[in-house]
Amino acid sequence: SVYDQLEQIVEGPSLEFKIDRLSDDCKKFINACLNKDENLRPKYKQLLEHEFLQKVKEIQKTENVSGYLSHIIDGLEKNTEKFKLYYYLSYNSQ
Known part of the structure; x- marks a missing residue:
C-alpha cells in the first residue's frame, strides 16, 4: 500500500547510489547527501570541501x-x- 511505501521511506535505510560508471568519489559524495541521519549527513561546508568537488x-x-x-x-x-x-x-x- 501507499502507507507501507511511505513508512519504508521514512523508517528504512538511506538510499545508496551504486551506479558503476560513476567514480567512487562521486558515489561517496552522493551517498553522503542521501544519508537520512542529519547528524551523520555532512554540512554545507563539509560538502564543499569533499574530495569529489575538489x-x-x-x-x-x-x-x-x-x-x-x-x-x-x-x-x-x-x-x-x-x-x-x-x-x-x-x-x-x-
Whole structure:
C-alpha cells in the first residue's frame, strides 16, 4: 500500500547510489547527501570541501586553461601576422 511505501521511506535505510560508471568519489559524495541521519549527513561546508568537488574544481581549471590556449592557437592559425603583433605588444607592455 501507499502507507507501507511511505513508512519504508521514512523508517528504512538511506538510499545508496551504486551506479558503476560513476567514480567512487562521486558515489561517496552522493551517498553522503542521501544519508537520512542529519547528524551523520555532512554540512554545507563539509560538502564543499569533499574530495569529489575538489577534483571537479581542478578539472574545471584545466578545461578553462585548455579553452584559453585553444583560443590562442585558433588565433595563430587564422591570422598569424596580426597575432604576432598582438602578442609582441602584450608581452612588451608587462
